[in-house]
Structures are given as structure tokens and as C-alpha cells.
Amino acid sequence: xxxxxxxxxxxxxxxxxxxxxxxxxxxxxxxxxxxxxxxxxxxxxxxxxxxxxxxxxxxxxxxxxxxxxxxxxxxxxxxxxxxxxxxxxxxxxxxxxxxxxxxxxxxxxxxxxxxxxxxxxxxxxxxxxxxxxxxxxxxxxxxxxxxxxxxxxxxxxxxxxxxxxxxxxxxxxxxxxxxxxxxxxxxxxxxxxxxxxxxxxxxxxxxxxxxxxxxxxxxxxxxxxxxxxxxxxxxxxxxxxxxxxxxxxxxxxxxxxxxxxxxxxxxxxxxxxxxxxxxxxxxxxxxxxxxxxxxxxxxxxxxxxxxxxxxxxxxxxxxxxxxxxxxxxxxxxxxxxxxxxxxxxxxxxxxxxxxxxxxxxxxxxxxxxxxxxxxxxxxx
Amino acid sequence: xxxxxxxxxxxxxxxxxxxxxxxxxxxxxxxxxxxxxxxxxxxxxxxxxxxxxxxxxxxxxxxxxxxxxxxxxxxxxxxxxxxxxxxxxxxxxxxxxxxxxxxxxxxxxxxxxxxxxxxxxxxxxxxxxxxxxxxxxxxxxxxxxxxxxxxxxxxxxxxxxxxxxxxxxxxxxxxxxxxx
Numbered sequence: 185x186x187x188x189x190x191x192x193x194x195x196x197x198x199x200x201x202x203x204x205x206x207x208x209x210x211x212x213x214x215x216x217x218x219x220x221x222x223x224x225x226x227x228x229x230x231x232x233x234x235x236x237x238x239x240x241x242x243x244x245x246x247x248x249x250x251x252x253x254x255x256x257x258x259x260x261x262x263x264x265x266x267x268x269x270x271x272x273x274x275x276x277x278x279x280x281x282x283x284x285x286x287x288x289x290x291x292x293x294x295x296x297x298x299x300x301x302x303x304x305x306x307x308x309x310x311x312x313x314x315x316x317x318x319x320x321x322x323x324x325x326x327x328x329x330x331x332x333x334x335x336x337x338x339x340x341x342x343x344x345x346x347x348x349x350x351x352x353x354x355x356x357x358x359x360x361x362x363x364x365x366x367x368x369x370x371x372x373x374x375x376x377x378x379x380x381x382x383x384x385x386x387x388x389x390x391x392x393x394x395x396x397x398x399x400x401x402x403x404x405x406x407x408x409x410x411x412x413x414x415x416x417x418x419x420x421x422x423x424x425x426x427x428x429x430x431x432x433x434x435x436x437x438x439x440x441x442x443x444x445x446x447x448x449x450x451x452x453x454x455x456x457x458x459x460x461x462x463x464x465x466x467x468x469x470x471x472x473x474x475x476x477x478x479x480x481x482x483x484x485x486x487x488x489x490x491x492x493x494x495x496x497x498x499x500x501x502x503x504x505x506x507x508x509x510x511x512x513x514x515x516x517x518x519x520x521x522x523x524x525x526x527x528x529x530x531x532x533x534x535x536x537x538x539x540x541x542x543x544x545x546x547x548x549x550x551x552x553x554x555x556x557x558x559x560x561x562x563x564x
Numbered sequence: 565x566x567x568x569x570x571x572x573x574x575x576x577x578x579x580x581x582x583x584x585x586x587x588x589x590x591x592x593x594x595x596x597x598x599x600x601x602x603x604x605x606x607x608x609x610x611x612x613x614x615x616x617x618x619x620x621x622x623x624x625x626x627x628x629x630x631x632x633x634x635x636x637x638x639x640x641x642x643x644x645x646x647x648x649x650x651x652x653x654x655x656x657x658x659x660x661x662x663x664x665x666x667x668x669x670x671x672x673x674x675x676x677x678x679x680x681x682x683x684x685x686x687x688x689x690x691x692x693x694x695x696x697x698x699x700x701x702x703x704x705x706x707x708x709x710x711x712x713x714x715x716x717x718x719x720x721x722x723x724x725x726x727x728x729x730x731x732x733x734x735x736x737x738x739x740x741x742x743x744x
Contacts, residue, residue, distance in 0.1 A: 239592075241593035399674050399677060403706075403707040410700075534594070548725065554711065
């Protein structure tokens with residue numbers, strides 16, 4: 185039997201079925217307000233007031249809007265964020281899973297509180313998640329900052345303030361085990377001491393590639409087989425954020441305190457090495473004034489690995505780390521050369537131009553896979 | 565051709581940068597971002613359009629080389645034999661003269677690529693160990709060269725972490741270093 189998380193299989197196949205309904209156009213404010221009123225009406229709220237509704241920029245995969253809400257059960261207005269799926273994008277993820285994990289880890293690390301979720305888009309038109317607005321910034325409010333969604337951003341004087349919190353929060357996520365009384369029904373937890381952690385990921389992404397392949401890419405096909413052949417045992421599966429990097433957390437200025445960890449859409453239960461390998465990606469880092477590569481623009485690779493092991497009590501297995509570096513590069517290649525291009529061809533995203541721009545980096549990950557499998561070097 | 569393609573792309577860039585973008589509501593971040601991306605894509609297209617045939621021709625040549633090398637190395641059971649035969653037949657059926665357009669050439673690259681994929685999967689189904697070892701090296705060699713070509717081709721996107729180390733499109737198109 186093929187190991188694949190049922191909810192992942194469902195949403196991946198749902199995307200393929202829905203893509204023919206395109207093209208997709210960015211939602212207007214009027215359309216979005218009507219959708220919100222429909223949802224809140226269905227929840228039984230009266231005297232609903234939605235105000236200050238505006239689109240948020242940034243991010244390539246979801247449409248995001250901020251708004252204020254008051255109603256009969258909460259007369260004092262409060263600010264929320266709506267995250268909505270386009271018809272297809274660079275990744276297909278599940279708003280129900282995102283809501284479940286955010287609720288589950290609310291006492292573990294700072295995350296935005298979940299207000300509501302419409303997993304099938306019954307009221308919103310497309311699947312959507314509503315979270316409370318949390319103050320903070322994803323990058324310093326410095327005019328010299330550049331980059332997409334934190335990629336390649338520089339933290340300036342905040343680097344030393346953010347780096348230790350970055351590692352500490354990661355270890356809290358990986359150390360969390362108190363999930364037995366949480367609703368995580370949309371997830372599958374791999375069995376300990378098996379290679380299921382790798383295989384669930386592999387099979388989910390292989391299905392995505394099978395559906396979103398625009399042209400054959402021999403390296404992607406070869407690496408899928410290589411990953412299957414080399415899938416490592418995972419002694420103790422844990423929660424993996426899977427997009428933990430600069431740009432996906434918010435912090436306060438000027439204190440530098442991390443206020444919330446964002447973008448849990450790729451989170452799953454698996455091998456902690458997967459997060460470590462993701463964080464080490466060259467694409468998310470940069471070089472400091474001394475020419476030293478900084479992981480996520482925060483700290484040198486060796487310091488990150490040392491601090492993580494010291495704080496978590498875990499030992500990083502370099503062979504397993506390399507395996508997940510290959511897997512992550514393979515996943516990124518699938519996103520870039522499959523899903524992004526397919527969505528762009530179908531004009532099914534509000535960000536067609538951005539995702540085809542990002543998609544043009546796919547070959548970077550193909551080269552990384554070559555180097556990693558040949559054992560020439562780690563990614564960073 | 566008058567006006568030529570360079571001319572028209574440059575006029576498009578100027579229109580978006582100087583007339584359309586400044587007229588966008590400063591509060592409309594998505595529209596501003598889209599305008600900047602339109603300009604970015606047009607600038608990248610301007611570095612590529614005139615060389616697209618040579619790029620696709622090089623991609624085709626690399627895919628054909630990989631296919632021939634894999635077919636020559638293929639040894640194994642029924643899956644390997646049948647996919648190897650299908651690939652060999654496709655290679656034999658290639659026209660002596662390729663279509664004169666980038667998309668026309670690309671159709672042949674794709675057709676061979678699907679059969680290469682089938683042979684890779686067959687190798688992992690019932691390929692002999694020696695074939696598996698050879699296949700890994702052949703695909704990695706192809707992957708390295710073809711991926712480097714593609715990174716150079718799209719280097720203008722500015723996202724490659726090693727962008728400064730990549731050569732120029734003109735050099736890449738004529739150099740043997742990127743041929744499989």
C-alpha cells in the first residue's frame with residue numbers, strides 16, 4: 185500500500201479537478217467582503233460590521249486580506265487576516281491542516297490565534313483561514329531591505345537579537361510531544377523507527393509532480409527513485425514546520441522579540457532533519473561583511489547546528505541531513521518546474537507573474553541535487 | 565522586420581515604467597508589484613528571445629545524448645528491455661532536419677524526455693546493478709550540464725544564490741562545457 189496522507193492526497197487531487205475552472209483573477213475587495221459576510225452570517229453572527237478591508241502584499245501562494253470585524257457577540261472591533269487559496273499555485277496546501285496545527289501549538293510557540301476556517305470554500309468561494317492579526321514585522325523596516333518574502337533579506341542590527349530566539353523556537357516545535365489530546369485528524373503521524381516519515385513526504389510530492397509535470401525533467405524522476413532507495417529511519421517523528429526561515433516569523437521593533445511564527449501550511453509530522461535541511465538552504469541565506477555564509481541571514485552554519493543540538497539535546501545525523509537536503513531540493517524543483525509553471529500556464533493564480541518568475545529558479549535546485557548526491561558538499 | 569522585437573519590447577518597458585506604473589494607486593500594492601514584474605519579465609525576455617532557438621536546440625541535443633547513453637547502458641528485465649526499445653525507436657524516428665522554431669524543437673525534446681523518464685523508472689524496477697550505477701552517473705552528468713545552462717538562461721531573475729559565478733548566455737550557447 186502506498187503511504188500517503190489521505191488529506192494530502194485529497195487536496196492534491198482536488199486541485200487537479202478544479203484547475204479546469206480557471207482562469208483565476210485576484211479577488212476584489214467587494215467580492216471578498218461579500219464572501220466574509222456570507223461566512224459570518226452562516227456562523228450566526230448578527231450586526232456584522234466588516235471594515236478597513238485591504239489586500240496584503242507579499243507571498244506567492246495565498247491571497248491575504250486584513251480587515252476589522254465586529255458583531256453582536258463581539259461588539260468591540262478586532263483585526264483579522266484572511267488567507268485564501270487561489271485555484272492553484274506554487275504549492276497546494278490545506279487550510280484545515282493549517283488551522284489544526286495552529287490551534288495545537290498555540291501553547292508551544294507564538295502563533296496567530298485561529299478565528300475560523302472554511303476548508304472547502306463553502307462560504308468564501310475558495311478554501312480560507314481566518315487568523316487574528318498579530319503586530320510585528322517580517323523584516324526590519326529599513327529601506328535597504330530587498331527580497332521576496334524574506335528570501336535574501338538582511339536583518340542588520342536585529343541579527344543578534346533574532347538568532348537565539350529562532351533556534352529556541354525551532355527546538356520547542358521539535359520537542360513538542362503533547363499532541364494526544366489535540367485535534368490533528370487531518371494529519372498522519374509516521375510510526376517511530378521506520379522510514380515512513382520520508383515516504384509520506386516522498387509520496388505526497390511524487391503525486392504533485394505526476395499531476396503538475398509540464399515537461400519531463402530526468403533529474404526529478406531519477407531523484408524520486410534515489411529518495412525511495414535511500415529513505416532513512418526516523419527514530420522519533422516530531423512536528424516539522426517545513427518552511428521555517430527568515431520571512432516566516434514576525435518580530436517587534438525595536439525590541440527584536442519574535443511575536444509569531446507564520447506560514448504553517450507545509451507543516452507535518454516527520455523527521456526533524458527535514459527542517460534543519462530546509463533552514464540550511466542557500467536560497468534563504470546570505471553572506472555577511474566578512475564573506476561568511478549566514479543560515480537564513482542569521483548565523484553561520486556551524487553555529488546554527490551546534491546551538492540546535494545543544495538546545496534540543498538531539499544529535500544531527502549528517503547522512504540523514506544530506507538525505508533531507510536532497511529531498512528539499514527535489515521538492516523545490518517540483519514546486520518551481522511543476523506546480524508554478526502549471527499554474528502560470530493555466531493563469532490560475534492571482535500571482536501568475538510572480539510564480540513563473542520564482543519558477544525560473546528551478547534549475548538551481550537541480551544543480552543542488554547533483555552536488556548533494558555526488559557528495560561534493562552540503563547546500564550551504 | 566520593422567519595428568523589430570527589441571524595439572517593441574523596449575517600448576513596452578518604457579510605457580509600463582514611465583506611464584502606467586506611476587499612475588497606479590500607491591495603496592494598491594498588488595498592482596504595483598504586478599507592474600514591476602511585467603517590467604522584469606520583459607527585460608528578461610529581451611535577453612532571451614533572439615537566442616531561444618539555440619537554447620532549445622542545445623537542450624534537445626543534451627536530451628538526445630542522455631537518451632543514447634542510457635539506451636547503450638541499459639541492461640535488465642522486461643521493463644528495462646521494453647522501455648529501452650521504445651526509446652531506441654523514438655531516437656531512430658527523429659527527423660534529419662528539426663523544425664525551425666524553438667517550440668517545434670522542444671516538442672521533440674519532451675517526447676524523448678518522457679521515454680527517458682520511463683527508462684529511469686524501469687531501471688529502478690528491474691535494472692541490473694551495473695545499469696543502475698551507470699544510470700546514476702549519466703543522469704547526474706546530464707543534470708549538472710543542463711541545469712547550469714538553465715541557470716544561465718534565467719540568471720536575469722536575480723534569485724540564483726551563485727549568480728555571480730555563472731557565465732553569459734552567449735558563451736553558454738557555444739561552449740562545449742555544457743554539452744552532454
